[in-house]
Amino acid sequence: MSGQALPYGHQCWAYDDPAGFTPRAEDFLRSGLAAGEQVWYVVAGSEAGAVRDRWRDLDLFAEALSSGAAEVLTLDAAYSGVEVIDPAGQVSAYQMATRMALAAGYSGLRVAAACTDLVRTPAQRAVFASYEQQINRMMRGEAFQGMCGYHRPTLGDRAVAELACLHPEHNVTDLLFRLYAPTAHQGHAVLVGELDPANHDLFRAALEHSELRPVDDELILDASGLRFLDHRTLVHLSEYAQQREARLVLRGCSAGTVRLAALLDLPGVSMEVTR
Amino acid sequence: MRTGPAAAESGYLHEALCYASDDELLAVAVPFLLDGVTAGEPTFVALGERTGGLVRSALPVDSGVEFLTGAGVYARPAAAIRMYRKLLADLTAGGADQIRIIGEVPPPSLGSTWDWWARYEAAINRAYDDWPLWSMCAYDTRITPPDVLADVAATHPHIATAGQRHLPSPDYLAPESFLRQNRPAPPDPIQAYPPLLELTDPTAAQARSAVHQAGLGQLSTEDFDDFVIAVSETVTNGLRHGSPPVRLRLWTAPDRIVATVSDTGKGPDDPYAGLLPPADSTPGGLGLWITYQSCNHVTQHRDANGFTLRLTAGQPPGLTAVTQSEPPGGERRPGGSGDPQLSSGTRP
Numbered sequence: 001m002s003g004q005a006l007p008y009g010h011q012c013w014a015y016d017d018p019a020g021f022t023p024r025a026e027d028f029l030r031s032g033l034a035a036g037e038q039v040w041y042v043v044a045g046s047e048a049g050a051v052r053d054r055w056r057d058l059d060l061f062a063e064a065l066s067s068g069a070a071e072v073l074t075l076d077a078a079y080s081g082v083e084v085i086d087p088a089g090q091v092s093a094y095q096m097a098t099r100m101a102l103a104a105g106y107s108g109l110r111v112a113a114a115c116t117d118l119v120r121t122p123a124q125r126a127v128f129a130s131y132e133q134q135i136n137r138m139m140r141g142e143a144f145q146g147m148c149g150y151h152r153p154t155l156g157d158r159a160v161a162e163l164a165c166l167h168p169e170h171n172v173t174d175l176l177f178r179l180y181a182p183t184a185h186q187g188h189a190v191l192v193g194e195l196d197p198a199n200h201d202l203f204r205a206a207l208e209h210s211e212l213r214p215v216d217d218e219l220i221l222d223a224s225g226l227r228f229l230d231h232r233t234l235v236h237l238s239e240y241a242q243q244r245e246a247r248l249v250l251r252g253c254s255a256g257t258v259r260l261a262a263l264l265d266l267p268g269v270s271m272e273v274t275r
Numbered sequence: 276m277r278t279g280p281a282a283a284e285s286g287y288l289h290e291a292l293c294y295a296s297d298d299e300l301l302a303v304a305v306p307f308l309l310d311g312v313t314a315g316e317p318t319f320v321a322l323g324e325r326t327g328g329l330v331r332s333a334l335p336v337d338s339g340v341e342f343l344t345g346a347g348v349y350a351r352p353a354a355a356i357r358m359y360r361k362l363l364a365d366l367t368a369g370g371a372d373q374i375r376i377i378g379e380v381p382p383p384s385l386g387s388t389w390d391w392w393a394r395y396e397a398a399i400n401r402a403y404d405d406w407p408l409w410s411m412c413a414y415d416t417r418i419t420p421p422d423v424l425a426d427v428a429a430t431h432p433h434i435a436t437a438g439q440r441h442l443p444s445p446d447y448l449a450p451e452s453f454l455r456q457n458r459p460a461p462p463d464p465i466q467a468y469p470p471l472l473e474l475t476d477p478t479a480a481q482a483r484s485a486v487h488q489a490g491l492g493q494l495s496t497e498d499f500d501d502f503v504i505a506v507s508e509t510v511t512n513g514l515r516h517g518s519p520p521v522r523l524r525l526w527t528a529p530d531r532i533v534a535t536v537s538d539t540g541k542g543p544d545d546p547y548a549g550l551l552p553p554a555d556s557t558p559g560g561l562g563l564w565i566t567y568q569s570c571n572h573v574t575q576h577r578d579a580n581g582f583t584l585r586l587t588a589g590q591p592p593g594l595t596a597v598t599q600s601e602p603p604g605g606e607r608r609p610g611g612s613g614d615p616q617l618s619s620g621t622r623p
Contacts, residue, residue, distance in 0.1 A: 176480055196479045197511050228483060230507065231561055256500035263357075263568055264561070 009110075009145030010136055010180070012167035014152045014160045021149035022051070025112035026061070028147045032110030033064055037143075038071075038101040042113035045074040069106070075117055084124055087131035091138050098144040108143030115163075116151040125162055129209035132166040136181035165199075165206050168192075175199070179206045187220025187251060188212045194228040203233060207240055214246030224252030231260055238266045277373045277407055278314040280433075280441040286404040290441060291431035292377070292411040293424065300326065300413060301333045302437040304377050307411060311375035312339040317366050321348050321378035322413065330377075349381050352395035353550050353567035356402050363406040372407060379413040385423050387461050387593030388572045393423075396430035397453040398550040411435050429453055454546035460574035460585060463526075463592055465533055470524035482510040482523050489525050489532055494589045501569035502532060502588035508562035508569075509536040509584050516540070517582065531571075531589030542575060542582030549573060 011028070015021045029039040043051055052072045055061035064070030080086040080093060098109040119125045138144065148167065150160050164170040168180045168190075177193035189212055195203055212219060219241040223229070234257070241248035247268045250257065258271040281288035294300040304320075308330070311318035320330055321343040334340055349355050359376075366374050380392045396412065403410070414427055428434075428446040430453055435441055472485045486506050491499045506523070513521035517538030526533045545553065549567040563584075567573050572587040 194480055194483070196507060197515070198478055198480065228480075228503070228507070230479075230504075230511075231565055254500065255497065256504060259497075259501065260504065260565070263565060 009147075010139055010167050010169070011147045012164040012170035012172070013147055013149050014164060014170070014172050015149060016152050021114055021151070022054075025114070025147060025149060026058075028112050029070065029110060030060060032108075032145070033060060033069060036107040037110045037145075038069055038104070038106040038108070039064065040071050040073055040078065040109070040111045040113075042073045042075060042078040042111060044114060044117055045076055047114070048072050048074050068104075075113075075115075078111075078113065079118060084127050085118060085131055087127060087134050090131055091134045094135065094144055094146075095138055095142055098142045102143060108145065110145045112147040112149065114149045114151075116149070116154050119150070119155065119159065119163060125159055126209065129163060129166055129206070130211060132163060133181065133210045136166070136168070140181055140183060161202055162205060165202060166209065175202075177203060177206075179203070179210060182222050187222050187249065188214065190222045190225065192225035195226070195233040196228060196230045197232060200230075200232055200236070204236060207236075212240075212244075214241065214244050217246050218249050219244060219246040220249040220251060222252060223250045223257070226253065226257075229253070229257050229260070231264060234261060234264065234269075235266065238269050242268055278310065278316065279373075279409060281373065281407070281409050285407065287400065287406065288409040288433065289400055289403070289431055290409075290411045290433040290435040291427050291444065292413045292435045293416050293419075293427065294413065295416045297326075297329055299437060300415075301329065303411070303435050303439075304330050304413070305333050306439060307375065307377060307435070308334065308340045309338065311373075311409075314373070316373045316375055317341070317371050318375045319343055319377070321376060323379060323381055326379060326413065326415075343378075348378070349384065351568060351571070352391050352398075353564060355395065356399060356550055357568070359399075360402060360405075363403060363408055367406050374406065374408050376408065376410040377413060378410065382415070382418055385419055387463075388591050389420075389423050389426070390458060390461060390574055391567075391572065393426040393430060393458075394454055394550060396427065397448075397450040398547050400430070400432065400450045401547065402551055451546045457577045460576040460583070461593075463533055463585070463587070465526040465528050465531075465592070466535075468526065470526050472523070472525040474523045475520050476514070477510060477521070477523055479507045479511045479514075483507050485523065485525060486532070486534070489527050492527055492532065492589070493529050494532065498571070498588045499532075502534075502586065505566040505569040505573075505586050505588075506534050506536070508566050509534075509586060512562045513538045516543070528589075531587055531591065534586045535583050536586070537581055537583040539581035542577055549575070 013021060013024050025041055029041060032039040041051060052065070055065055055070065055072065061070055080089045101109040119128045135146065150163060152160050161172060161175050164172045164175055165178055166180060168178060176199055177191065177195050180190055182188065182190045189210060238248050247270055249270045249272065251272045253271055253273060255273055258273055261269050261271055292303050308318050308320065318339065319341050320327055322330060327342060327344065331342065348358065363374060384392050412431065414424065416424065428444050429448045431444050432447045433441050434444050471489055474481060474485055477485065483503050483506065486503050510521060510523055513536050518540035519538065521536065521538045524535045543563065549563045552561055552564045566586065570586045570588055572591040574585045576583050
């Protein structure tokens with residue numbers, strides 16, 4: 001995986017071979033079982049039977065299937081709509097399932113989902129991207145972790161990048177930034193990596209999908225993990241905040257970014273340097 | 276009401292003051308400054324430590340002349356233009372009918388980095404023309420090389436001399452004509468050696484990574500970080516606006532990092548590129564301007580192979596040698612450093 005370990009678990013795994021996701025998903029879910037979590041593996045309906053058969057031959061998963069600690073679900077069963085999902089409804093469903101898992105004595109709920117069929121079209125991806133950020137926010141407050149699997153040959157590099165950048169962790173090596181939900185003290189979003197013209201369109205889309213809501217007329221972004229921010233992105237962030245009638249606050253940004261903002265003389269931008 | 280030779284003008288009166296002795300400098304500068312104060316015009320001195328001290332000593336106590344001090348005023352041409360444009364806009368908004376400034380390019384910049392100061396001198400004919408400015412740019416002919424004096428004559432429409440005479444410069448070129456000249460970039464000796472790194476058509480991220488690989492050396496973190504920004508912007512411009520292939524080459528020395536970014540295109544059409552932000556304020560067009568703000572020297576050059584920008588962070592070669600030269604009988608002292616500061620009054 002690229003990037004450093006993050007305090008909450010929402011991973012994107014892009015894979016090229018259909019068989020490539022299951023081993024990774026199983027590793028992810030095995031860790032959940034070891035931690036006392038309930039685990040779900042969500043796959044296309046046509047694959048669920050084969051996965052269950054395989055798991056019955058794997059000691060840990062066979063036992064967990066029997067006890068109910070592990071379940072194999074179809075996308076139809078786990079998601080509110082395969083054609084176009086309902087983000088808020090889906091977040092609520094996972095939130096309820098997490099609380100039920102806790103009530104049943106598990107330490108949380110962990111889901112690995114082969115999501116390719118949910119994001120085949122641009123319209124599906126736009127809605128799903130919004131969902132990814134909403135589930136990011138939910139994960140900050142619930143004992144819920146997830147891994148989203150995307151089949152790269154089916155979706156293409158661009159579509160995978162649109163979704164991967166919204167995960168705190170991903171394995172897309174040439175994708176240089178991430179934008180995801182913060183902890184309470186980090187403001188409204190966390191920005192990590194490098195932002196420049198090569199990923200500017202991708203970033204604009206990610207920002208739109210994130211639907212950030214300023215509080216007290218301030219839009220606060222944690223930039224302590226941001227290695228590079230070019231002037232176009234800085235201008236865009238400033239405009240994004242202004243459109244929401246808020247000041248842009250970049251926390252933890254580099255001294256170089258502060259100098260760049262001073263050069264551009266951008267209105268309504270505050271920089272808080274910590275490095 | 277505007278006073279002096281620009282009384283009937285609305286924009287910028289840009290004069291060169293080429294002097295061969297300290298007395299000659301004072302004979303022009305002192306009346307220029309005192310007349311400004313008498314007329315109620317904001318009047319500034321932006322000279323170096325030695326020449327500024329001379330002028331300060333020659334003015335009466337509490338003359339009302341203000342001193343812009345510190346090497347930061349003329350650290351980088353694009354930064355000087357940005358600072359002066361803000362100062363002029365603020366003063367004019369405050370009701371000034373005319374602003375007077377006498378300044379000088381620091382003597383160390385009359386050497387290997389003169390090329391971008393020559394472009395500065397040409398560009399400000401337009402950059403400051405929105406305001407009623409009358410300025411004199413002082414050049415000490417005892418230490419100014421002949422080729423620099425030729426550029427001074429070509430970039431200043433007027434020449435000020437003792438006796439309050441203001442003559443047109445016969446060698447003056449319109450700024451666009453001067454800036455469109457394809458002047459040879461002064462070579463950096465480091466370029467005689469093979470580059471530390473050479474990349475063809477790198478992404479901006481790969482270019483930044485290459486700079487980090489080259490390392491900080493003895494540069495300050497600030498200079499290094501700004502250089503990373505400059506290289507990233509320049510490579511981006513090459514990829515977006517130039518013609519392939521785009522080549523990045525990097526050299527390092529203990530006191531500097533040098534990068535060249537070349538492509539096979541013609542370079543920017545705008546003769547003011549780098550010195551002024553683009554008129555249409557398109558954010559994407561700011562890259563070269565930011566680059567000029569972020570490096571200690573930038574050259575641009577066209578030849579049969581295309582267009583090349585050379586960026587230098589740290590100490591450009593040759594600056595020290597020029598710093599040590601002094602006018603005959605002069606008492607040159609090291610210049611100050613840091614950001615420009617405003618001080619008023621005449622004597623400390």
